[in-house]
Amino acid sequence: xxxxxxxxxxxLRRYAYVLCRNHTDADDLVQETLLKAIxxxxxxxxxxxxxxxxxxxxxxxxxxxxxQYARRARAATFLKASLQDANTLPGxxxxxxxxxxxxxxxxxxxxxxxxxxxxxxxxxxxEEAAKILDIPIGTLMSRLARGREKLRQxxxxxxxxxxxxxx
Amino acid sequence: xxxxxxxxxxLHCYVDGVLDDEAMARMENCIxxxxxxxxxxxxxxxxxxxxxxxxxxxxxxxxxxxxxTLERQLARRLKRNALYWWRRVGVIAALVVVGWLGHVxxxxxxxxxxxTNEILQxxxxxxxxxxxMLPISEERIGKLFARIGEIExxxxxxxxxxxxxGAQLLPSDEGIVLHVPYRDAAGTTIxxxxxxxxxxxxxxxxxxxxxxxxxxxxxxxxxxxxxxxxLSDEQTARxxxxxxxxxxxx
Numbered sequence: 001x002x003x004x005x006x007x008x009x010x011x012l013r014r015y016a017y018v019l020c021r022n023h024t025d026a027d028d029l030v031q032e033t034l035l036k037a038i039x040x041x042x043x044x045x046x047x048x049x050x051x052x053x054x055x056x057x058x059x060x061x062x063x064x065x066x067x068q069y070a071r072r073a074r075a076a077t078f079l080k081a082s083l084q085d086a087n088t089l090p091g092x093x094x095x096x097x098x099x100x101x102x103x104x105x106x107x108x109x110x111x112x113x114x115x116x117x118x119x120x121x122x123x124x125x126x127e128e129a130a131k132i133l134d135i136p137i138g139t140l141m142s143r144l145a146r147g148r149e150k151l152r153q154x155x156x157x158x159x160x161x162x163x164x165x166x167x
Numbered sequence: 168x169x170x171x172x173x174x175x176x177x178l179h180c181y182v183d184g185v186l187d188d189e190a191m192a193r194m195e196n197c198i199x200x201x202x203x204x205x206x207x208x209x210x211x212x213x214x215x216x217x218x219x220x221x222x223x224x225x226x227x228x229x230x231x232x233x234x235x236t237l238e239r240q241l242a243r244r245l246k247r248n249a250l251y252w253w254r255r256v257g258v259i260a261a262l263v264v265v266g267w268l269g270h271v272x273x274x275x276x277x278x279x280x281x282x283t284n285e286i287l288q289x290x291x292x293x294x295x296x297x298x299x300m301l302p303i304s305e306e307r308i309g310k311l312f313a314r315i316g317e318i319e320x321x322x323x324x325x326x327x328x329x330x331x332x333g334a335q336l337l338p339s340d341e342g343i344v345l346h347v348p349y350r351d352a353a354g355t356t357i358x359x360x361x362x363x364x365x366x367x368x369x370x371x372x373x374x375x376x377x378x379x380x381x382x383x384x385x386x387x388x389x390x391x392x393x394x395x396x397x398l399s400d401e402q403t404a405r406x407x408x409x410x411x412x413x414x415x416x417x
Contacts, residue, residue, distance in 0.1 A: 010230075013226055014222040018222045026225060027234060031234055034238065042244075119183055121219050
């Protein structure tokens with residue numbers, strides 16, 4: 001259980017990074033999560049899934065500072081996108097596509113973002129992702145479906161502008 | 168709608184690789200037939216790929232020193248907590264065992280064996296309504312002793328002024344009990360109980376009090392005896408000592 005802690009923290013960092021879209025905020029979020037976990041360690045039951053417990057703390061921490069992180073994420077994504085748009089070479093098109101997807105991801109509701117990131121970035125099973133978000137599995141699937149469809153539309157609608165910038 | 172057309176959630180299960188081989192093959196068949204579905208799946212997979220490749224950049228650099236320190240602190244806390252939880256489980260288990268032992272040992276000491284409640288009720292009933300008891304005869308007493316698996320020996324308490332007023336068998340949690348109420352000229356009733364135990368034991372005479380009655384019980388070999396009466400401890404103890412050595416009434 002504790003032996004897997006390091007691997008879980010790597011997962012937390014990935015999840016936090018996609019949520020915050022910059023290393024500084026992601027590290028802050030992980031640090032705050034770990035501080036909260038240390039404070040709550042006495043209440044942790046050893047038979048509970050450690051990864052799900054840590055992710056729940058991180059998710060709730062993110063939600064409580066959502067606006068603050070969202071503003072910074074928007075700024076970070078904007079700055080990165082501007083730099084890329086100005087200097088992108090044709091071989092970097094794929095990278096730009098990924099950046100664009102991430103930029104559009106921030107336009108989804110936080111619930112949809114969390115569902116998508118947990119399943120896509122971390123490859124968590126639906127049951128575990130639902131447990132982390134403290135929602136029924138049906139709600140998770142619904143958020144996932146709506147989030148993906150919305151993201152697809154956003155990426156598609158904004159496509160011509162993006163390609164123009166790349167060219 | 169095409170009967171074979173997958174549901175929306177199956178599309179996502181396909182993208183996330185949680186379908187079995189058969190379902191995957193069915194989905195792929197549908198995707199081949201429906202280009203719009205193929206486009207959707209391709210976009211969903213691309214989203215996943217984009218998010219994953221972005222996330223990978225998070226761990227391209229190592230964690231900060233602060234995170235490493237916090238990780239070590241958390242690991243220590245969790246290890247200590249695991250010990251604490253097991254200790255707590257151990258304490259709870261010990262309390263349960265102590266409680267159970269206390270119940271098993273202490274309750275019989277204070278309250279007497281469970282059958283004492285049953286025999287007291289029988290005594291109260293028969294002392295209140297002595298006419299309801301069937302009269303005894305040597306033949307009947309012989310049958311009742313045979314039923315409980317004891318050698319026939321009905322104590323003769325006439326020297327103490329008590330005559331047997333009847334006899335009956337009672338069911339109890341511990342087996343069938345022979346009940347013989349004795350009455351004296353003043354109408355005082357003392358109930359004599361006997362049953363056969365499967366285990367040989369020697370239990371000295373115990374006295375306890377319930378609802379204003381005195382109950383005496385003891386065991387010799389396989390025979391368990393009890394008396395119930397509204398008498399003093401001394402009187403009840405004297406009768407109890409007399410019972411085993413008393414001659415057979417027949």
